[in-house]
Amino acid sequence: RKVFEFRRNTRKFSDLPGLRPLLFLPTSALNPGSGWQWVRRDKIYSKYRMNTISLVPILSGTPTYFTRSLDVARQIVAAKNGFVKPEDIRSVLLGWGRNLFTENGSEWIRHRRIMNPAFTPEVYAHVWNETADLYEQMQHAEGWIGRSEHDLSAFNSITPKRSASETMQFAHALDIVSRSVVPRLLIPRWAYRFPLKRLRDMEIAHRSVDQFMQELIKTRQAELSADKAHRSQGQGGPEKDVFRLMIRASEDEGALRMSSEELTGNTFLMLLAGHDTTSRTLDATIGFLALYEDIQEEIYQEVHDVLSTSTGGGGQLRFEDYPRLKKVQGGLFGGGTALSCVAASYFQTWPEGHADLCEPAAATMMVREATDTFVLQTDKADGHGGQVILEPGTRVTIDFVGIHYNPEYFPEPEEFQPSRWYDALESDMTMFSLGPRVCIGRRFALTESVSFLSHLLCDWRLHAVLQPGETKPQWRRRVLRGLGGLSFGVGRVPVRLTRR
Numbered sequence: 025r026k027v028f029e030f031r032r033n034t035r036k037f038s039d040l041p042g043l044r045p046l047l048f049l050p051t052s053a054l055n056p057g058s059g060w061q062w063v064r065r066d067k068i069y070s071k072y073r074m075n076t077i078s079l080v081p082i083l084s085g086t087p088t089y090f091t092r093s094l095d096v097a098r099q100i101v102a103a104k105n106g107f108v109k110p111e112d113i114r115s116v117l118l119g120w121g122r123n124l125f126t127e128n129g130s131e132w133i134r135h136r137r138i139m140n141p142a143f144t145p146e147v148y149a150h151v152w153n154e155t156a157d158l159y160e161q162m163q164h165a166e167g168w169i170g171r172s173e174h175d176l177s178a179f180n181s182i183t184p185k186r187s188a189s190e191t192m193q194f195a196h197a198l199d200i201v202s203r204s205v206v207p208r209l210l211i212p213r214w215a216y217r218f219p220l221k222r223l224r225d226m227e228i229a230h231r232s233v234d235q236f237m238q239e240l241i242k243t244r245q246a247e248l249s250a251d252k253a254h255r256s257q258g259q260g261g262p263e264k265d266v267f268r269l270m271i272r273a274s275e276d277e278g279a280l281r282m283s284s285e286e287l288t289g290n291t292f293l294m295l296l297a298g299h300d301t302t303s304r305t306l307d308a309t310i311g312f313l314a315l316y317e318d319i320q321e322e323i324y325q326e327v328h329d330v331l332s333t334s335t336g337g338g339g340q341l342r343f344e345d346y347p348r349l350k351k352v353q354g355g356l357f358g359g360g361t362a363l364s365c366v367a368a369s370y371f372q373t374w375p376e377g378h379a380d381l382c383e384p385a386a387a388t389m390m391v392r393e394a395t396d397t398f399v400l401q402t403d404k405a406d407g408h409g410g411q412v413i414l415e416p417g418t419r420v421t422i423d424f425v426g427i428h429y430n431p432e433y434f435p436e437p438e439e440f441q442p443s444r445w446y447d448a449l450e451s452d453m454t455m456f457s458l459g460p461r462v463c464i465g466r467r468f469a470l471t472e473s474v475s476f477l478s479h480l481l482c483d484w485r486l487h488a489v490l491q492p493g494e495t496k497p498q499w500r501r502r503v504l505r506g507l508g509g510l511s512f513g514v515g516r517v518p519v520r521l522t523r524r
């Protein structure tokens with residue numbers, strides 16, 4: 025059966041050359057292995073001299089076209105109703121209920137219409153100020169105040185916290201849940217009775233995130249009723265934070281109603297999508313800035329200039345200053361795209377029988393399945409084009425690592441060059457995906473990260489802490505390596521902060 029399936033698939037995908045792996049063994053000269061997109065980002069497409077290649081696994085996994093062509097990516101996202109998110113990709117985030125990420129078609133539109141009003145300049149201004157306050161509180165909580173120098177063995181221990189008083193326990197629980205979303209789909213319930221530490225940790229983390237979400241929902245429901253009473257007396261204004269909008273939708277009877285299962289599903293999505301991704305992008309950016317101190321100084325100079333002419337005066341950076349902080353934004357895109365934020369091709373290591381999960385899950389890539397026959401215009405790495413007919417059910421994966429390391433778009437892609445992003449249009453920021461399903465939290469994440477980074481750079485210089493005898497390129501390889509989770513991240517980032 026396997027031989028027959030493989031032959032049928034190779035014929036189906038024969039238009040484009042590519043990988044025909046037997047087993048997903050560790051990455052080697054013979055085998056792509058897990059994480060091949062990251063590990064072979066500089067070689068894989070150029071080997072076939074194509075920007076779109078095929079991957080047809082022999083024993084396990086779903087055959088897919090992979091593309092690092094922006095033009096191909098745009099054809100797919102522009103095709104109305106022509107492509108959907110496949111079932112196995114959806115199932116990765118279905119654990120707590122259907123949500124914005126998991127839905128297709130009209131259901132997706134309903135979720136998006138409920139949440140869109142939460143992403144407004146008013147909310148971003150609030151996010152900016154909250155982040156600035158959080159930074160201040162964090163300096164006290166971490167004992168940085170009054171010190172001229174501070175060593176952190178892993179800056180990653182700071183970025184996941186959402187309040188200065190939050191213990192690492194919750195952030196850690198969320199991290200375990202993020203990493204165990206796929207294993208939990210595969211491991212049967214009875215296995216949790218065995219005294220295995222990893223499984224026990226997964227279960228405890230899962231329960232504590234669940235409890236946190238239920239409490240969060242209850243608190244927001246109570247706040248909302250109090251707010252209603254407040255407004256019925258003619259006071260207060262509508263507050264459009266995303267949780268309140270979701271809770272209102274769960275109490276609504278109209279077309280934009282959200283079930284209680286969807287409320288929990290979306291609460292989990294917001295915690296995960298809104299949190300993991302941003303903290304990992306910041307870790308990568310801090311790592312790069314600590315390593316490339318000349319670039320850090322250039323960015324700091326901008327922050328300094330903006331601060332000295334800030335409309336608010338009083339030595340405070342304000343939300344209104346955000347558009348002028350172009351280099352800080354560039355630094356983040358540099359860090360984010362070097363990392364090609366999010367998602368784990370390491371899922372390819374999951375065993376036979378779960379072949380459908382052998383595709384990467386979140387978004388170092390975007391996986392889509394054709395619902396109708398579709399004629400795709402492809403291009404070769406040397407510029408000539410061709411056509412590929414996609415039958416219904418055929419998969420195409422937009423490979424963001426491939427795009428961000430494609431020298432046609434990013435000359436010298438391995439170089440950390442935030443300057444290439446200084447005047448970028450929002451539509452160029454492909455680390456947030458593209459098309460109608462572009463990240464809903466793009467501006468939210470940018471506001472939060474630019475606020476945090478600008479405040480940090482105002483006070484502190486960042487230096488990479490090298491091991492004895494280690495060179496900077498070795499530090500980069502050791503620390504800024506791609507690590508899987510539900511979002512893609514870097515290793516522990518050891519930095520020294522020295523006061524400016």
Ligand code: HEM
Nearest residue numbers: 124125297298301302305365387455456457463464465469
């Ligand atoms: C640096 C931080 C972030 C990065 C790199 C990022 C990246 C992405 C990408 C690539 C997608 C597309 C996924 C796909 O279609 O398969 C996405 C979708 C999404 N993101 Fe983000 N994101 C970030 C921050 C946030 C934040 C802060 C929020 C919420 C406040 C958020 C909420 C979402 C949601 C709900 C979706 C699904 C949108 C839909 O399908 O309509 N993200 N994100």
